[in-house]
Amino acid sequence: MAILKPDNKTTFGGVTVNEYLLTKHNPNHIAMPSVSMEGKIIGVTVHNTAWITTVAGTTPAEQYTRATANGNMNDVRVHYYVDNTCAWQNLPHSLSGWHAADGSGNGNRRTIAIECIMSSAYNATDKKSEDNCARLAAALLKKYNLGIDHLYTHTHWLNVRDGKSGSVDYLNTARNSYKMCPLYILPHWAEFKKKVQGYMNAGSATAPTPSAPAAKQLYRVRKSWFDAKSQIGAFSSLENARRACKVGYAVFDSSGKQVYPVKKSIDEIAHEVIQGKWGNGAERKKRLTNAGYGYNEVQKRVNALMK
Ligand SMILES: [Zn+2]
Incomplete structure (x- = not known):
């Protein structure tokens, strides 16, 4: 498949978003999630996936999108791939994805997934990808009127799946033997979270709506x-x-x-x-x-x- 052409190019939270929805483009008939997330979104889940080199004229986020459309990403379906220059949107927000490995749990069924494309080098390119990811996450949380404690890691949902309980911060970062994801961001998760909060605060006349205090557990x-x-x-x-x-x-x-x-x-x-x-x-x-x-x-x- 040739390099993909987005249907739409917009700027969201300062990030260029190329829209290429697999609900509209599925020439290879890859399996697709079907459960609606309309009115059910509770947050944003951040992942890391490995940096890949690309041919001239494209970026890793496009290449991951193309690999998905070509049926080469197994059963991973995410809302966004983001790299150092842009994001590619693969799923509408109204549709749940397959990314959290928690089956029909809240991770898959109720959060918007961002795959941040980075490497372990944590070089300038990686930092730019991470910055775009933070901007995108902030814009999404704001769009859905959600506070910073609705920012999740993939590992959060694995810990929930495995029966752990605790604060969002704890579940986001607690060691999970199945997978630590986002692998490259997790070592400085608190810093990343602060960055997202910063982008949420910036550019808005009013402070972001603080999320409702956690309901008393019963x-x-x-x-x-x-x-x-x-x-x-x-x-x-x-x-x-x-x-x-x-x-x-x-x-x-x-x-x-x-x-x-x-x-x-x-x-x-x-x-x-x-x-x-x-x-x-x-x-x-x-x-x-x-x-x-x-x-x-x-x-x-x-x-x-x-x-
Ligand atoms: Zn992940």
């Missing part, structure tokens, strides 16, 4: 998150919620995530299903759903294991 004891009527209590202390939890019930945090008993992996559950521990037909479906597992997701894994 742990609810229910049969399932969706069965609000079954609730037997709501506790600010997880310990107390655990104590009140009876057989057939679970503890959910404010976002609806089951925190006790700790859920098993889809793989473990699929094996249990095969062993007959979850019954059959409608009963299986009901029991899995009540226990907080996605029936279809489990069944898909079962089918794959049975092949």
